[in-house]
Amino acid sequence: xxxxxxxxxxxxxxxxxxxxxxxxxxxxxxxxxxxxxxxxxxxxxxxxxxxxxxxxxxxxxxxxxxxxxxxxxxxxxxxxxxxxxxxxxxxxxxxxxxxxxxxxxxxxxxxxxxxxxxxxxxxxxxxxxxxxxxxxxxxxxxxxxxxxxxxxxxxxxxxxxxxxxxxxxxxxxxxxxxxxxxxxxxxxxxxxxxxxxxxxxxxxxxxxxxxxxxxxxxxxxxxxxxxxxxxxxxxxxxxxxxxxxxxxxxxxxxxxxxxxxxxxxxxxxxxxxxxxxxxxxxxxxxxxxxxxxxxxxxxxxxxxxxxxxxxxxxxxxxxxxxxxxxxxxxxxxxxxxxxxxxxxxxxxxxxxxxxxxxxxxxxxxxxxxx
Numbered sequence: 001x002x003x004x005x006x007x008x009x010x011x012x013x014x015x016x017x018x019x020x021x022x023x024x025x026x027x028x029x030x031x032x033x034x035x036x037x038x039x040x041x042x043x044x045x046x047x048x049x050x051x052x053x054x055x056x057x058x059x060x061x062x063x064x065x066x067x068x069x070x071x072x073x074x075x076x077x078x079x080x081x082x083x084x085x086x087x088x089x090x091x092x093x094x095x096x097x098x099x100x101x102x103x104x105x106x107x108x109x110x111x112x113x114x115x116x117x118x119x120x121x122x123x124x125x126x127x128x129x130x131x132x133x134x135x136x137x138x139x140x141x142x143x144x145x146x147x148x149x150x151x152x153x154x155x156x157x158x159x160x161x162x163x164x165x166x167x168x169x170x171x172x173x174x175x176x177x178x179x180x181x182x183x184x185x186x187x188x189x190x191x192x193x194x195x196x197x198x199x200x201x202x203x204x205x206x207x208x209x210x211x212x213x214x215x216x217x218x219x220x221x222x223x224x225x226x227x228x229x230x231x232x233x234x235x236x237x238x239x240x241x242x243x244x245x246x247x248x249x250x251x252x253x254x255x256x257x258x259x260x261x262x263x264x265x266x267x268x269x270x271x272x273x274x275x276x277x278x279x280x281x282x283x284x285x286x287x288x289x290x291x292x293x294x295x296x297x298x299x300x301x302x303x304x305x306x307x308x309x310x311x312x313x314x315x316x317x318x319x320x321x322x323x324x325x326x327x328x329x330x331x332x333x334x335x336x337x338x339x340x341x342x343x344x345x346x347x348x349x350x351x352x353x354x355x356x357x358x359x360x361x362x363x364x365x366x367x368x369x370x
Contacts, residue, residue, distance in 0.1 A: 024049035027089035044320035096121035115336030137329035138336030140192035144314040146306040160254030171240035181219035186239040209349040274299025
């Protein structure tokens with residue numbers, strides 16, 4: 001039996017026992033420390049290593065997590081350490097190579113957003129994991145927050161009615177990235193949330209994107225993205241690196257109620273409004289509907305109670321559960337790939353001066369249980 005297959009079967013045996021799984025975090029920069037801390041405190045995991053080219057940075061992070069081993073590369077980790085999974089927190093252009101190396105060695109893989117730097121590379125990662133029976137999970141952290149889980153529940157149980165519009169705003173005075181535009185930097189958060197809360201996931205046929213670069217950085221610093229939803233509804237995503245005020249807000253308008261998520265308001269993150277416009281679609285003509293069939297609801301506003309916990313803790317627990325139960329994670333590689341498909345279409349639309357661009361690659365074969 002080859003070594004990678006042997007490693008994979010050994011990992012499945014360990015998972016079946018219910019004992020802690022062993023994970024290494026690859027990347028000790030911005031996001032890696034958050035992952036390392038959550039793996040350390042999780043009863044499902046044992047943090048077995050930190051990997052980073054900057055050995056001093058890796059050593060500092062390792063010391064903060066109890067002195068776990070440090071490695072300079074994924075190859076050194078795989079040669080010297082006994083791990084079941086790796087969590088990748090490195091620049092997007094490195095995700096594909098690192099993930100394939102780990103998957104071919106029989107390791108489960110968690111990848112920071114975006115899944116990869118192109119649709120084709122993301123597709124190769126998904127197919128490799130599927131072929132080997134391994135878990136490839138996208139670190140779409142917002143999908144594990146109490147607010148987003150509640151939004152998904154309210155949409156699924158019909159509390160909001162039919163979706164009429166979605167408006168998402170993510171703006172702040174952010175770091176202008178040297179290698180990606182504002183869409184690739186910020187919009188993966190919003191797109192992953194939409195993929196999680198919408199029945200059937202994120203599957204627009206085409207998108208239209210408009211961007212601006214008033215500073216002359218070479219990349220769009222301000223962006224607006226629109227695409228159609230079922231039943232003639234519409235989604236809009238606004239991202240911006242240049243705003244002096246920070247806003248993280250999602251509005252989901254339904255035929256029964258409208259929900260507002262303000263992520264920066266810890267006292268009232270979610271508000272549900274029983275207010276809106278109603279239209280009697282049974283009126284015989286468009287003129288009659290316009291004249292007399294429109295009414296306005298002015299009902300109550302309420303705020304659902306939400307538990308308090310760290311989303312990353314829930315995310316690493318889901319990673320372990322998906323491995324043990326041999327099922328796709330709630331934010332699987334297929335979910336990350338659907339986001340990539342939209343991002344590539346966004347880039348195509350920007351190059352076409354905002355002309356609508358077809359979203360390529362949301363094949364039905366990549367559908368996963370949600």
